[in-house]
Amino acid sequence: MSHHLPADASAITIPRLQQRVRDGQRLVMTTAYDAVTARLVDPVVDMILVGDSVCNVCLGFDNTLPVSMAMMNHHLEAIARARPRSLLVADMPYLSYHLSLDDTLCNAGGFLQRGAAAVKLEGGEKRVETIQALVECEIPVMGHLGLTPQSVHAMGGFKVQSRGVHDAVQILEDAHRLQEAGCCALVLEGIPSELAARITHTLRIPTIGIGAGPHCSGQVLVLHDVLGLSQGHRPKFVRSYVDGFGLLQQALTHWAEDVRRGAFPSPAEAYALPAEARAAVSAWTPDPSTRS
Ligand code: KIV
Numbered sequence: 001m002s003h004h005l006p007a008d009a010s011a012i013t014i015p016r017l018q019q020r021v022r023d024g025q026r027l028v029m030t031t032a033y034d035a036v037t038a039r040l041v042d043p044v045v046d047m048i049l050v051g052d053s054v055c056n057v058c059l060g061f062d063n064t065l066p067v068s069m070a071m072m073n074h075h076l077e078a079i080a081r082a083r084p085r086s087l088l089v090a091d092m093p094y095l096s097y098h099l100s101l102d103d104t105l106c107n108a109g110g111f112l113q114r115g116a117a118a119v120k121l122e123g124g125e126k127r128v129e130t131i132q133a134l135v136e137c138e139i140p141v142m143g144h145l146g147l148t149p150q151s152v153h154a155m156g157g158f159k160v161q162s163r164g165v166h167d168a169v170q171i172l173e174d175a176h177r178l179q180e181a182g183c184c185a186l187v188l189e190g191i192p193s194e195l196a197a198r199i200t201h202t203l204r205i206p207t208i209g210i211g212a213g214p215h216c217s218g219q220v221l222v223l224h225d226v227l228g229l230s231q232g233h234r235p236k237f238v239r240s241y242v243d244g245f246g247l248l249q250q251a252l253t254h255w256a257e258d259v260r261r262g263a264f265p266s267p268a269e270a271y272a273l274p275a276e277a278r279a280a281v282s283a284w285t286p287d288p289s290t291r292s
Contacts (some may be wrong), residue, residue, distance in 0.1 A: 012046055012087045014118065014140055014184045020046070021206045027218025029089070029208055033058050037040055038082035045086050046141060047208075049120065049220065050076045052150070057224050067093045071106050073114060074192045080115025082111055082177040090116035094150045097121050101133050103201060107140045122148035124174030128181045133180030143178040145171055147190025158235075160211070162191045172285035175199045175207075187220060188212040190237075206274050226282065 017027060025061050029047035032038040033054045041048060050055070054075055055067035076090050090111040097104040107117045118140035121127060131141050146161045152184025155161070162171045172195070175186055185206045187194045200207040209216030224230045227244035234240070258264035273281065 011085045014087065017046060018086060018184070018206060021217045026208060027208060029218060029220040030223045031057070032079050032084075032223060033222075035082040036076045038079040038084050041223060042082065042084040042086050046218070047087040047089055047220075048079065048084055050079055050088070050090045050116070051222065052093045053222050055093075055221055057230065063093045063152050065152070069093060069096050069110070072096075073110065076111060076116060078123050082156050087118065088116050089118045089120050090114075092119050092121040097127075097130055101130065104130055105133060105137055108134050109137065110140075112139060120144055121189065122150050124171070125177050128177055131178060131181040131183060140184045141182065142185045142187060142208075143175075143183040144187040144189065145178070145191075146188050149189075158190070160190050160192070162195055168192075170196050171195065172199060172202070175203060179203050179205050185217075187215060207247055211235060272276075 021027065027047065028045045029049055030041050030045050031051040031053055032041050032048045033050065038048060050072065052064040052067050052072065054071070055061045055064045059065075059067070059071070072090065072093050076088075079088065090176050092104075092111075094107060096107040111119050119134065120142040121130070122144040124143075124145055127143070131143070134141050147155070147158060149158065152158060162168045171191065175188075178186060183205060185208060186199075186203070187208045187210065188199060189209075190211040193215060196207065196209055196212035197215035206217035208218045208220045210220045221238060222230070224239040224244075225234070226239035226241055228246070229244040229248075230238075230240075231245065257262060
């Protein structure tokens with residue numbers, strides 16, 4: 001288990017992020033799932049989310065429901081070993097905060113012991129008690145409202161939420177309840193822009209939008225979506241800045257071609273045997289008795 005604490009002055013903390021928002025800066029968050037992606041994103045973003053999206057983005061599942069605490073801990077530990085300066089937020093997976101408060105506190109506290117600075121969990125009013133208990137135990141909590149992927153079956157699919165009068169007012173009330181419960185920030189996913197703007201402008205804590213328009217305090221996108229590494233359906237709120245999948249596959253194809261035509265490795269990419277050993281190796285012949 002690593003004990004990564006922000007050791008240097010450049011480490012991004014929750015109070016620093018909240019101050020940046022008060023200073024009019026927009027926050028940037030993306031996901032990372034291992035040490036390599038953590039090192040890639042860390043110099044660029046303010047927050048790294050060890051998302052439960054690891055389940056569908058990296059592990060091949062259709063949604064986020066199958067990912068376990070053990071799997072999340074495995075990914076979080078890899079990221080913590082990269083010692084990011086960005087605020088490290090770990091997603092509480094499905095069933096890790098639904099069963100009992102003891103269970104929830106152990107799971108969330110375990111994330112902090114592994115290097116996370118905050119946990120994220122999905123849901124509104126019904127999570128208030130859980131959030132209060134976590135905050136009591138010095139565990140910073142980021143809420144997540146709107147299209148909450150762990151509710152995929154209850155929502156009947158991944159659909160834009162809160163378009164009706166009742167639901168729009170409900171999410172406003174939920175956002176304020178989560179703020180009062182002690183959340184340090186809120187992710188708003190898949191809701192109309194005007195609603196996200198109203199939530200953002202009436203809260204003291206930052207909002208991080210994904211498919212929630214431009215008026216949030218910051219934005220989050222899944223790393224593999226930004227880099228064009230994701231396959232299949234792409235929602236309209238995703239902007240890919242590079243065809244990462246195509247580019248990387250092209251590079252891999254060049255290497256495979258070089259191997260097949262004998263152009264890789266070159267002499268400069270190989271190790272030479274010292275003259276004395278070369279002579280011994282050339283002089284050596286197989287022992288006929290050991291031959292089958
Ligand atoms: O798991 C995840 O990647 C997320 C973001 C989409 C906010 O929860």
